[in-house]
Amino acid sequence: MSKPELPRVKHRHFTLDGFRYQIYATQVEDRDYDTLYQAWRTTVANGERTQVLLKPVAVSGDGEQRGRYWEEVQLALHLEHPHIAKVHGITVAPDRATYVVTESMPGLYLATALDFSLLVGRRVSPAFAAHVASLVADALDHAHMQADKQGTPLHIIHRGVGPMRIRVGFDGRVKLVNFGSAYSELRDRLKTPPGILRGDAAYAAPELWRAVMDSSGPVGDSLIARKVDGRADVFSLGLTLLETLWALYALDPVDIPEDVQKPRVARKVTTEQHVWTDPGVLADRALRFDVAQLKDRLDQLPKGLGEIVRRALQPDPSERLTAAQMRDGLREYLAKLQSPFDDKAAGAELSGIYGAAKSARRLLGSPIERTALSDLDDEEG
Numbered sequence: 330m331s332k333p334e335l336p337r338v339k340h341r342h343f344t345l346d347g348f349r350y351q352i353y354a355t356q357v358e359d360r361d362y363d364t365l366y367q368a369w370r371t372t373v374a375n376g377e378r379t380q381v382l383l384k385p386v387a388v389s390g391d392g393e394q395r396g397r398y399w400e401e402v403q404l405a406l407h408l409e410h411p412h413i414a415k416v417h418g419i420t421v422a423p424d425r426a427t428y429v430v431t432e433s434m435p436g437l438y439l440a441t442a443l444d445f446s447l448l449v450g451r452r453v454s455p456a457f458a459a460h461v462a463s464l465v466a467d468a469l470d471h472a473h474m475q476a477d478k479q480g481t482p483l484h485i486i487h488r489g490v491g492p493m494r495i496r497v498g499f500d501g502r503v504k505l506v507n508f509g510s511a512y513s514e515l516r517d518r519l520k521t522p523p524g525i526l527r528g529d530a531a532y533a534a535p536e537l538w539r540a541v542m543d544s545s546g547p548v549g550d551s552l553i554a555r556k557v558d559g560r561a562d563v564f565s566l567g568l569t570l571l572e573t574l575w576a577l578y579a580l581d582p583v584d585i586p587e588d589v590q591k592p593r594v595a596r597k598v599t600t601e602q603h604v605w606t607d608p609g610v611l612a613d614r615a616l617r618f619d620v621a622q623l624k625d626r627l628d629q630l631p632k633g634l635g636e637i638v639r640r641a642l643q644p645d646p647s648e649r650l651t652a653a654q655m656r657d658g659l660r661e662y663l664a665k666l667q668s669p670f671d672d673k674a675a676g677a678e679l680s681g682i683y684g685a686a687k688s689a690r691r692l693l694g695s696p697i698e699r700t701a702l703s704d705l706d707d708e709e710g
Contacts, residue, residue: 336366338385340422347373350420352383356700360603362493363507367433367700370417381417383428384509401429401509407475407483412468414496414506431506436499439573440492441698442679445686447576455631456663456670457678458573463659464503465495465566469652472508473559486512486557488528488537490565492572493697499680501672510601512557530604530611531580534564535644538612541598560646563655567641571623574630574638579623580614618644633662 341352349371357365366383405416417430437445439461446453472485487494489510496504510528523544526533540556571579600608620627620642627635637658643649650658663670687702696702 338366338422338426339424340426343422344373345420345422348420349373350381350383350422354700354703356382357493357698359697361605362602362697363509366428370430380433382431382433383420384431384507386419386427386429400513401511404485404508404511404513407477407485408472408508410468410471412464412503412505413471413508414504416508429509432504434496434498434502434504436497436502437679437683437701438493438698439495439497439569441696441701442497442682443492443573443576444696445701446682449682449685449689451682451685452576453573453682454670454678455574455634456666457675458570459634459659459662460501460670460675461495461497461503461573462566462570463656463663465490465505465569466563466652466656466659468505469559469562469566470656472511473562473652481514483513484558486559487562487565488512488533490562490569491529491532492569494529495569497675497679499676499683501674501676501679503675524599526598526600526608528601529565530600530602530608531578532565532568533611533615534561534646535615535618536646537561538598538615542612558646559652560649563641563650563652564646566652566655567638570641571626571638574634575626579642580611580618618642620644631662633658633665637662 336352336355338352343350351369351371352366353369354367355364356367357363364385366385368381368383369378370381371378402416402419409415414434415432417432419427420430421427442453469487469490472487475483475485477483485508487505487508487510489507490505494505494507496506498504512527524541526537526541528537534557536557543556568579571577598608598612604611620639623639623642627639629635630638637650637655640648640650640658641655668674
């Protein structure tokens with residue numbers, strides 16, 4: 330096992346607002362995802378110590394990025410839910426480095442679990458995939474139904490649902506993380522500039538791409554509420570569920586007709602975060618996606634599960650499941666299993682994959698989740 334990678338920050342120890350922070354490892358540092366540091370947070374008054382994650386805030390010259398992260402914290406006040414990672418607030422180091430502070434849970438990101446299972450010759454069970462997706466769908470339903478104090482719907486859309494935003498604990502708990510790219514109608518929220526896609530482009534629903542391409546002028550994503558709702562997140566979760574079941578990314582060319590693979594989007598689209606290919610290619614694949622192309626694969630899934638995936642991936646959002654409907658369908662599938670599959674079973678399956686990955690460390694290279702195979706997992710989770 331390797332030692333955890335120490336973060337390249339000026340102050341790894343600092344105290345603010347009654348808490349003492351000790352940053353001890355880089356959990357994620359990849360150009361496609363937000364950087365995350367693992368840290369201890371100790372309450373000065375009583376010495377109580379808990380693990381947290383610190384997400385560095387990249388502050389632009391006009392302070393826009395800082396405003397976006399404050400918005401993430403404000404949005405978190407509406408998102409108290411057992412399957413949504415808790416945001417504690419924002420902290421600032423002596424050099425003015427700013428961090429969003431969130432809860433930390435021992436376990437793996439779903440992306441890491443899928444990578445590990447593939448590299449050690451395993452595949453997660455359909456029950457595991459359904460269990461994780463059902464809990465994420467429950468979290469999304471909670472977010473989608475939120476309103477402000479006056480009862481006005483906030484129209485929250487996560488926009489970043491994907492395997493690196495789903496955390497699975499070794500005890501089987503599941504958390505949807507990082508609402509930093511979310512759309513909402515919070516008062517005084519910052520608007521995304523026109524023509525830019527926020528969130529995870531690889532899992533973005535077709536209507537999100539259309540909204541980005543149709544946006545123009547200074548209003549930016551204020552148009553999204555008229556064209557996009559929470560079912561965009563259901564599409565993203567459907568792609569994630571399919572990837573979990575197959576160990577394949579559903580929009581890869583192997584499952585897409587050749588004439589759809591060439592970029593044909595007339596208007597240039599850009600993404601806020603780096604993506605592994607031309608955003609136009611991803612936009613084309615999403616806009617031309619037809620779940621009927623996947624019929625043979627869906628027919629191979631356990632009875633009932635393939636139909637849930639098919640309905641979650643309808644290109645027309647009016648024909649797509651809501652998050653609540655997807656959750657209920659997955660719960661019904663799980664209830665019909667001969668052996669109950671609960672948090673304990675999910676934790677045991679994840680721990681088995683993790684144990685096999687540790688034994689085959691030399692085959693795994695460097696996963697995006699850098700702490701996944703370091704000594705701190707044995708000592709601190």
